Amino acid sequence: MDSTVTPRTPATPVFCTIVPPHLISRLAEHHGHVVPTLEHDDRQRTRRREITLEGRTPGEPGEAADKPRRTIYDAEHREDLPGKKVHAEGDEPSADASVNRAHAGLGATFELFLKIYGRRSIDGAGLPLDATVHYGEKYDNAFWDGERMVFGDGDGQLFNDFTIATDVIGHELTHGVTQYTANLDYLGQSGALNESISDVFGSLIKQYSLGQSAEEADWLIGKDLLGPDIDSGQALRSMKAPGTAYDDDVLGKDPQPATMKDFVTTEDDNGGVHINSGIPNHAFYLAATALGGNAWERAGQVWYDVLTGGELAKDAQFADFAALTIAAARARFGDGAEHEALVKAWSQVGVTGKEADGTAAE
Structure with missing residues (x-):
């Protein structure tokens, strides 16, 4: 692209x-x-x-x-x-x-x-x-x-x-x-993609500045932001394990789902843009760690290609984004490990493949 x-x-x-x-x-x-x-x-x-x-x-x-x-x-x-x-x-x-x-x-x-x-x-x-x-x-x-x-x-x-x-x-x-670039609508699944893309590159920027590989990274967003009154929490979000960043009397339980099985339907937060972003976040984590090495080099390159490639619609749904990343992996790297990792990651989170429940296409 x-x-x-x-x-x-x-x-x-x-x-x-x-x-x-x-x-x-x-x-x-x-x-x-x-x-x-x-x-x-x-x-x-x-x-x-x-x-x-x-x-x-x-x-x-x-x-x-x-x-x-x-x-x-x-x-x-x-x-x-x-x-x-x-x-x-x-x-x-x-x-x-x-x-x-x-x-x-x-x-x-x-x-x-x-x-x-x-x-x-x-x-x-x-x-x-x-x-x-x-x-x-x-x-x-x-x-x-x-x-x-x-x-x-x-x-x-x-x-x-x-x-x-x-x-x-x-x-x-x-x-x-x-x-x-894509100027994704800040609502529903397109808004959750908007939030997820920011989490992805925010994590990559931290990993790049620290010289960390995908295996070495913590995959946490906002680590060390939580103050001393938060007894049970490590960050705002976890890409590795959405839903586990905090479970605290003050903050409550991290509501992020990792798969479409637990997709949250809500009118709050512009249709759950900060909540359902856990699903594409987890897909990126799965693909990046499956590929290993520096996450910005292959998985990150695919995400950047899709974000800037001109084919991502403003109202794109998870399934649309998944299809574009799979196509972008093939276009840049061929039918190798990158393409396979993307296909598997999106299937694992239930956006594509037999585990999908159809929500992403609605």
Whole structure:
């Protein structure tokens, strides 16, 4: 597949948070009132539906687009974006650890997409990468708003500073890549694919930055984000074993299914986009670990080919995506181990093959 297909523009940005609505609701119950995070996220989702991405300045063609242009802002615990500019590309490290972690995470994301897939920033044309730290007061989330990454500090009890997780930064910026390419509808199965693709590349960015093979990776999203008041939890999601990331009195039980047998039908969370994403997440994990080695080289390449290849419909269902990945594996690698791993992985999660229950095609 040709990964240089012209992006579908203008893209419609979607307000995408790393902590899903069902967990934010649990936080509200824990605090005994509607937490600011919940009110804010509802406002932001409404705002993002009303505007489109226009007027962003792409990078210069050629050599300049091969290097990141990162700018970090400080919201100073307010909710005004972008905040005060505190760090630019080429500046010395800051005395603020959150600024340095955000800068490094943006760079790690840029590096994977450039060095492995030849993509110059999230738009493919060197788009500057902006981020805001210290957003809000003890804000328990991080999000991509269509223009920038925004990080809360966490409350220090339930959640830690959101800049600490490289995969979270990669996850949110990958929403930008999806915005500029397939622009998947943020609803139902297409929305769950949108979330899953961000988890996939967020995990790959972490693995690449740590030099980990598929076997060495933990396949957790947001490890170390959960604060000291969470007694039984290791991350926000597990790609290896969806449904096992946490089981806690505060957060409840991780609701993610690993297969179509446990597909969740709900009107919440835009039709369960953060919940049912566990199914394609697990398919990727199964394929990547079956192939072994560096997950970004073969399984990741197939996912990137499909995301950027121009054939993925905005309203694609799991079965549509599965068929495209199987075809992409054959197109790039032939009828070898890659194709076989994809066929088996999607069958194992019940999206294709004899284990499928038909839900994916509806």
